[in-house]
Amino acid sequence: MTRLLVLLAAFVVFVGAALASPPAAHVNDAAIVSDTKPRKLSEFGFFADAEAQSPVASVQPYTLNAPLFSDYALKQRFAYIPAGKSAKTGDNGELIFPVGSALIKSFGYDRGEGIELIETRVLLHRADGWVALPYIWDADGRDASLKVAGRRLPVSFIGPSGAKRDISYAVPNMNQCKGCHALKGEITPIGPKLRNMDDGAQIDAWKARGWLAQDVAVSGVMPDYADTHASLDSRARAYLDINCAHCHTRDGPASNSGLFLGFEETGKVSLGIGKRPVAAGRGSGGREFAIAPGDADASIFTYRMDSTDPGIAMPELGRSIVHDEGVALIREWITAMGADGTIKTESGD
Amino acid sequence: MHSILKGALTAGAAMAVMAQPLYAKDITVAPGEDAQERLQEALILAEPGDAVVLGEGRFDLTDGLSLDIDNVTVRGAGPGKSVLSFKGQQGAGEGLLVTSDNVVLRDFAVEDTRGDGIKSKGADNIVYYNVRVEWTGGPKETNGAYGIYPVESENVLIDRAVTKGASDAGIYVGQSRNIIVRGSVAMYNVAGIEIENSYDADVHSNVAMLNTGGVLVFDLPNLPQQGGRNVRVFKNVVMMNDTPNFAPKGNIVASVPAGTGVMVMANSNVEIFDNVLRDNATSNIIITGYRFPLEDENYQPTPQKVRISGNEHGRAGYNPGYRGLDQAAAAMGGSIPPILWDGSGEDIASSDAVPVLTLGLAAPDAPLEQAKPDVVTLEGDAAPVLPVITLPAAMEAAIK
Numbered sequence: 001m002t003r004l005l006v007l008l009a010a011f012v013v014f015v016g017a018a019l020a021s022p023p024a025a026h027v028n029d030a031a032i033v034s035d036t037k038p039r040k041l042s043e044f045g046f047f048a049d050a051e052a053q054s055p056v057a058s059v060q061p062y063t064l065n066a067p068l069f070s071d072y073a074l075k076q077r078f079a080y081i082p083a084g085k086s087a088k089t090g091d092n093g094e095l096i097f098p099v100g101s102a103l104i105k106s107f108g109y110d111r112g113e114g115i116e117l118i119e120t121r122v123l124l125h126r127a128d129g130w131v132a133l134p135y136i137w138d139a140d141g142r143d144a145s146l147k148v149a150g151r152r153l154p155v156s157f158i159g160p161s162g163a164k165r166d167i168s169y170a171v172p173n174m175n176q177c178k179g180c181h182a183l184k185g186e187i188t189p190i191g192p193k194l195r196n197m198d199d200g201a202q203i204d205a206w207k208a209r210g211w212l213a214q215d216v217a218v219s220g221v222m223p224d225y226a227d228t229h230a231s232l233d234s235r236a237r238a239y240l241d242i243n244c245a246h247c248h249t250r251d252g253p254a255s256n257s258g259l260f261l262g263f264e265e266t267g268k269v270s271l272g273i274g275k276r277p278v279a280a281g282r283g284s285g286g287r288e289f290a291i292a293p294g295d296a297d298a299s300i301f302t303y304r305m306d307s308t309d310p311g312i313a314m315p316e317l318g319r320s321i322v323h324d325e326g327v328a329l330i331r332e333w334i335t336a337m338g339a340d341g342t343i344k345t346e347s348g349d
Numbered sequence: 350m351h352s353i354l355k356g357a358l359t360a361g362a363a364m365a366v367m368a369q370p371l372y373a374k375d376i377t378v379a380p381g382e383d384a385q386e387r388l389q390e391a392l393i394l395a396e397p398g399d400a401v402v403l404g405e406g407r408f409d410l411t412d413g414l415s416l417d418i419d420n421v422t423v424r425g426a427g428p429g430k431s432v433l434s435f436k437g438q439q440g441a442g443e444g445l446l447v448t449s450d451n452v453v454l455r456d457f458a459v460e461d462t463r464g465d466g467i468k469s470k471g472a473d474n475i476v477y478y479n480v481r482v483e484w485t486g487g488p489k490e491t492n493g494a495y496g497i498y499p500v501e502s503e504n505v506l507i508d509r510a511v512t513k514g515a516s517d518a519g520i521y522v523g524q525s526r527n528i529i530v531r532g533s534v535a536m537y538n539v540a541g542i543e544i545e546n547s548y549d550a551d552v553h554s555n556v557a558m559l560n561t562g563g564v565l566v567f568d569l570p571n572l573p574q575q576g577g578r579n580v581r582v583f584k585n586v587v588m589m590n591d592t593p594n595f596a597p598k599g600n601i602v603a604s605v606p607a608g609t610g611v612m613v614m615a616n617s618n619v620e621i622f623d624n625v626l627r628d629n630a631t632s633n634i635i636i637t638g639y640r641f642p643l644e645d646e647n648y649q650p651t652p653q654k655v656r657i658s659g660n661e662h663g664r665a666g667y668n669p670g671y672r673g674l675d676q677a678a679a680a681m682g683g684s685i686p687p688i689l690w691d692g693s694g695e696d697i698a699s700s701d702a703v704p705v706l707t708l709g710l711a712a713p714d715a716p717l718e719q720a721k722p723d724v725v726t727l728e729g730d731a732a733p734v735l736p737v738i739t740l741p742a743a744m745e746a747a748i749k
Contacts, residue, residue, distance in 0.1 A: 149390035152411060152439070170440050174393050175415035178448070185448070185471055250573070253448075256470065256500045256524050258572040269571050269644050276641065277599050278569060281464065281494020281517050284599030300599065310413075311463035311493050316442040 032124045041135040041144040065224045066238040069323040078104040081211045092264045093195035101125040109157040119171045130187035132177030148174045167320050184251045194218045233343045236333035273341035283312045293337035373398030380406035392416045403431040413441025419449045425457025428481035435462040443468040453747045468498040477507045478748040484514030488537045490595045495521040518543035524574040539596040540565045550580045551738040561594045562609035563587035570645035578617040589628045606631045606670025615639045617653040627663020631670045638693035638713025650713045651694035656732035658700045662687045677722045696731035
């Protein structure tokens with residue numbers, strides 16, 4: 001028995017040593033495409049220096065014009081497309097990534113002397129579809145470990161108002177990843193769409209890598225919703241697109257609601273204007289319409305955005321506190337609506 | 350045992366065995382510390398054919414649970430023994446979310462979720478058997494909306510379920526097709542059982558009592574699937590639905606008056622027969638159009654082809670919850686007839702041995718104030734005789 005244990009211990013040490021080999025300078029394509037769930041983030045080789053979040057040369061950092069609100073977490077995004085391959089473009093600026101691609105998003109909070117990483121989520125495009133895996137950063141901050149069931153973590157940070165916030169930060173489980181990333185029941189990337197990435201330089205950087213065809217053009221660009229130079233309508237619509245439309249789209253997890261909030265959406269009732277709730281339950285807050293034009297206090301939108309109660313709050317996942325600036329924007333937008341749902345005055349200049 | 354029957358049973362058992370993958374296994378999860386993480390991990394790591402077995406006791410959960418693997422059974426030791434308590438829930442819109450096909454949920458309870466109890470979306474061939482979903486504080490506006498909530502699914506079986514306290518519907522089947530709800534009990538919900546924007550449903554042998562409304566068959570506008578039709582409501586006991594409406598305003602069920610037995614709104618091809626209906630203060634049966642302002646040219650807002658027959662009517666209509674109908678009740682000797690029709694739609698027929706009160710509001714957007722109440726007989730039976738709903742054999746086999 002003792003001998004068996006010794007053998008077993010030796011084996012564990014051996015395997016451990018193999019797994020702890022120094023990070024490769026190249027991305028580990030096999031880890032992306034094979035049917036495995038790597039235990040450590042480092043196994044993918046995305047980062048030259050993981051703690052500093054500095055990627056290897058073949059991994060491209062990117063930003064979004066309009067980002068999803070995630071409890072004021074700072075997010076760093078990276079994309080990888082295998083050598084010699086490129087992304088195609090679909091409807092509404094959608095990017096169609098080749099098999100072997102990966103999208104990496106790290107979440108953390110500013111600690112003054114740098115960002116303390118909480119979690120990194122990876123989306124891997126395998127032969128039979130995308131796979132989403134959540135990694136939680138180890139206590140020593142050097143690597144992150146797979147946590148398929150997610151986890152709640154106590155997090156403190158200073159919010160934009162200067163106030164200290166103590167939250168129960170929820171790292172999503174694998175199913176919850178799909179809860180937002182599902183389109184027609186399949187996992188699909190959300191953020192990287194051309195219309196939400198066009199900042200004047202980024203698209204060219206992707207073209208320079210050969211990741212996009214040279215003739216790719218962007219139309220209907222989504223603005224940064226915090227940028228008051230853009231029109232109120234486009235800011236509000238960009239906000240709703242990135243914060244809501246991953247579920248509230250015709251093929252998404254909230255398809256049954258009949259409420260569709262994509263940036264391209266034109267149907268008034270589909271956008272919530274004069275639309276009665278279907279399955280809102282107490283999420284209605286006693287209000288009769290998703291949007292009552294001109295009256296933010298009578299609109300379910302603001303009620304649900306302004307709540308942290310799980311039976312009321314929207315989005316259902318990914319936020320434990322209210323995004324005050326987001327609520328203010330949607331309030332302003334609804335208030336500016338005429339009775340027919342059009343915007344009376346534009347604040348853009 | 351009769352040899353033919355025996356042979357059939359053996360063959361059935363053999364088929365059930367064949368349907369199982371080679372290495373199907375039970376993953377047992379006990380209540381206790383880290384129940385959230387252990388149970389969620391089991392639901393993620395389960396493989397098709399596996400059963401996630403809930404131990405006896407109370408699981409104190411902090412977040413919603415979800416299952417996204419096909420062909421998985423979640424089985425407890427009984428709805429009084431294996432209890433998933435969401436009293437401490439901090440996130441997610443429901444207690445348990447199922448998004449995969451061929452899932453069987455049986456023999457456990459879900460309590461006190463902040464939002465919906467159990468939701469299954471786009472989950473075909475889903476079986477809910479012997480499950481209880483309850484808000485333990487009784488009917489309250491702060492309770493979650495739906496107890497059992499299959500939506501956008503084909504082939505739905507709900508059997509021997511118990512739901513209590515939902516602030517919308519205890520059992521709610523939405524935008525689905527081919528549905529059986531049977532042998533279940535719904536109490537203290539706003540709506541006991543609701544079939545909404547769905548096609549082909551049998552609702553039978555249930556007890557819906559002490560709700561605001563017992564059984565609702567609704568169709569609503571501005572939804573991906575509408576034109577609700579082909580619903581049979583039969584052999585149910587629908588009584589004493591006198592709980593004051595506690596649905597948050599804005600929801601369609603907030604407009605259902607207390608004391609409603611069976612209510613049909615804007616559906617086509619509905620049969621209501623052989624039910625026991627009594628002590629419903631507004632009405633045993635209400636047939637109505639969608640009486641709200643409307644912007645949807647694809648929506649048909651009136652009821653069409655409804656047949657009412659063979660129902661046993663007890664006391665009803667003695668305290669109608671619609672504006673003005675209390676005066677009608679007083680004028681008619683204390684109660685209005687047990688069947689109430691708003692006057693909209695075509696081919697509404699009743700052969701029940703009770704009178705029918707029409708409000709004479711042919712246009713569903715006419716205000717209630719314009720009602721011209723009148724007692725009528727509803728002849729001209731034109732509703733089709735609907736076929737019995739059958740489900741894939743494996744679904745019925747799963748609960749044998």
